[in-house]
Amino acid sequence: MKRPSRQGRPTVAIVGLGLVGGSLARALTRAGYRVVGVDRPPVLRRARAARAIAAGRSLAAAVSEAQVVVLAAPPLANLRLLRALARPRRPVCVITDVGSVKGVIVAEARRLGLENFVGGHPMAGTERSGFAASSTALFRGRSWILTPSGSTPPAVRVVRALVRAVGARPLVMPPADHDRAAAFLSHAPQIVSWALLAGALGDPVARRYLRMAGPGFHDMTRLAASPRALWREILAQNHGEIALALARLVEGLGHAGPKGWSLVSSRRRGARR
């Protein structure tokens, strides 16, 4: 039988103890929650040693023990986990996720009839990844988007409380709004960061003088160190919105320059004076 942990706080199972899952485990444990983790044995050992989790569990054991399950694996794995949680019988626990795209997983939860699912996305992160990069403070002061869609009000309340417990600000919006905004504010900037670095590396002169770059370039290419495999899944799930954001960006590149600027022009205004 499921019982809330200390001071009536639910036991939370976190599936995937990477940068986000690991940070959430640390922050919730510090906030007094009982946290159990699901991941590969070496990761669980490290998380136990760091006192980020009370115990490591199999998925089945974690789900039967916890009142809340947080899916913190990469997007495609989260979808598989969601399907696994929906059978053979509906779980009584609340389920949320921390994925960067909300439309796909929210639609899947509705298709599966999971009214205890509340989509979530903390707007926090770094270019680093894995449990080693996790930190208690990752979410402090950050927005944490929630995209309830057919979710029960008690499930939303439980997830809201988790978000507040780690110092983040819950922000409720429709999944489609999230995916549009994330395309402009997170996904397109990620691609731009890669493309800026690739452009500089691809030019023999710029590449030779890469060490001359100032803080602006470093800030704008910091995200380029983000894990590619994870991002491939994110980009594939939000393809249409990102294509829109990038098309707008390319238009904007034309407007941001001097009057009459054209990306294909090779006329050198500076030399004409």
Place this chain on the structure above:
Amino acid sequence: MKRPSRQGRPTVAIVGLGLVGGSLARALTRAGYRVVGVDRPPVLRRARAARAIAAGRSLAAAVSEAQVVVLAAPPLANLRLLRALARPRRPVCVITDVGSVKGVIVAEARRLGLENFVGGHPMAGTERSGFAASSTALFRGRSWILTPSGSTPPAVRVVRALVRAVGARPLVMPPADHDRAAAFLSHAPQIVSWALLAGALGDPVARRYLRMAGPGFHDMTRLAASPRALWREILAQNHGEIALALARLVEGLGHAGPKGWSLVSSRRRGARR
């Protein structure tokens, strides 16, 4: 008669006490140089009060007093100043500048026969501007490009010593290499920063949720606060190289996404699964 200041260090005249000129004045004064400033009276008063300069001067007085003149005004003003310094007779002082484009001003110095001119560009800065944003530490650990072209070896030595005195690393390269590298490492990123912010502000959904943006977006749009008027001059002087860097960036946007990615496609892969 010109005499070196304390400990044999030259007196330096800085024309334009904005972010870069003001920071240079502070750093050189701290390093024991005598620095005189040329700017509008209120700026000179502030710089004197901050002990960034020993005295404010007219351009003519500064040039007759100093062994080194640093042009730290916007690019077009630097060109006008260079022409003013070349008449009625060649100045005996060393001249350098801190502009973001080197080809145009170096060519002008050669045309004017100014062998004491050494083009320079500190790879440091912030999105802020004006003397109020200046700081002693701005150049510490940064690269400072020098583009001697027909410059006398003693002039290059003097400018190198200034650069080292403020904690920067002199890096010598041809003006054309500088302008190519700067297009990829500084000028194109500046335009991208504006375009990313403009894209987000131009989309009604992204605009509404701008406050949800994480640290990545903030880093990538920090430069968007840079002064537009100054940048218009920079972009105009390096138009061809920047157009090349942006064209490469746009190509890169296509490659950075998932396989088969296209900027014009509106097919939503995520929704197809």
